Amino acid sequence: MDLFRALDISASGLSAQRKRMEVIGENLANSETTRTAAGGPYRRKTVLLQAAEGPGFAAALGNGAAREGGVQVAGVVESADAPRRVHRPDHPQAGPDGFVSLPNVNPMTEMVDMLATTRAYEANATAFQAAKSMGIKLLELLR
Amino acid sequence: MADLTVGPVALRPITPGGTLRAAPASGAAGFAEAFSRALGEVNTLQVRAEESARALASGKAGDTVDTVVSIEKANIAFQLTLQIRNKLLEAYQEIMRMQV
Amino acid sequence: MLSRLFEGTVDRLSQGLAFARERQAVVARNIANAETPGYQAQDVVFDDLLASASSGGPGAPAAAAPSRQIPARDGLARSDGNDVHLDRQMARLAETQIYQQALVQILSSHFTALKQAISGRV
Numbered sequence: 001m002d003l004f005r006a007l008d009i010s011a012s013g014l015s016a017q018r019k020r021m022e023v024i025g026e027n028l029a030n031s032e033t034t035r036t037a038a039g040g041p042y043r044r045k046t047v048l049l050q051a052a053e054g055p056g057f058a059a060a061l062g063n064g065a066a067r068e069g070g071v072q073v074a075g076v077v078e079s080a081d082a083p084r085r086v087h088r089p090d091h092p093q094a095g096p097d098g099f100v101s102l103p104n105v106n107p108m109t110e111m112v113d114m115l116a117t118t119r120a121y122e123a124n125a126t127a128f129q130a131a132k133s134m135g136i137k138l139l140e141l142l143r
Numbered sequence: 144m145a146d147l148t149v150g151p152v153a154l155r156p157i158t159p160g161g162t163l164r165a166a167p168a169s170g171a172a173g174f175a176e177a178f179s180r181a182l183g184e185v186n187t188l189q190v191r192a193e194e195s196a197r198a199l200a201s202g203k204a205g206d207t208v209d210t211v212v213s214i215e216k217a218n219i220a221f222q223l224t225l226q227i228r229n230k231l232l233e234a235y236q237e238i239m240r241m242q243v
Numbered sequence: 244m245l246s247r248l249f250e251g252t253v254d255r256l257s258q259g260l261a262f263a264r265e266r267q268a269v270v271a272r273n274i275a276n277a278e279t280p281g282y283q284a285q286d287v288v289f290d291d292l293l294a295s296a297s298s299g300g301p302g303a304p305a306a307a308a309p310s311r312q313i314p315a316r317d318g319l320a321r322s323d324g325n326d327v328h329l330d331r332q333m334a335r336l337a338e339t340q341i342y343q344q345a346l347v348q349i350l351s352s353h354f355t356a357l358k359q360a361i362s363g364r365v
Binding site: 001002003135138139141142 | 199202205206207208211212214215
């Protein structure tokens, strides 16, 4: 139903921001993880976002205004940035020079991202509610 | 923002006299024609409304605005023809009651 | 005879409703992509040409929504190319919702008035 299009779009936004929040949480939890299964310190992860095509893209009723969909998570990537080298000679993972490689996670950056993500999530929730009440309002004509 | 100018609602009272005046000199025959044309329109509107509602119910990518509006249009059109038929019936019965 | 009852007000109002639906979907898309790198915000405007082109007699199929998509241009893009300004989008969302509600109220009153005139009862 055409009314569901807007709901699906906003739902995709909510999902994407949820995923982002998860990844931010993971980054913060692992900000001091010096050894991972793959070897080496934890690397900061980010979510790749991409505008999505709508379901009925090819066979659309409208004149193109909202054939497209919402947003999709294209993937989660690890940062290629070099890890932080910190001088901590008594750290179990410290090298012979006394330096240890710590994750390239900056808690300040993660907090800023968390604020943006929260704001985006709330905006999507508002849009979802708006679409829902517009749909209900339209059906009042049949009452 | 779109400029939405809504004109005044143009309502015409429904009277048998009004419809009959529009009929040609042949009176009854001309009116019957006009009336059956109107019934045809009502039928078209109702068929369209039903089709839209069915498409919507089966989850096809329908146009909800169009469906809702065409359902109401069909309702109103039907009520109109029903009232016309009732008024005609009243008029006919009154004429039949007249002392010749 | 019957189409005269509806053309004008009813048809124009339902075109407005279709437009509102399209606009809301595009705003929703902008909001969903508020953090997507490189995304360009869009807006929807009422297309008078498309609106007058739709004939829509009683048996005619549903016309396309009378709207056209244009770039929103709310402001400068950020460093990742995304130019969605969330506060502007939230304002548009509210606008569209209020606009749609107004149209539904007006259309509803119009239908009620027609029914009252037909039945002779208020």
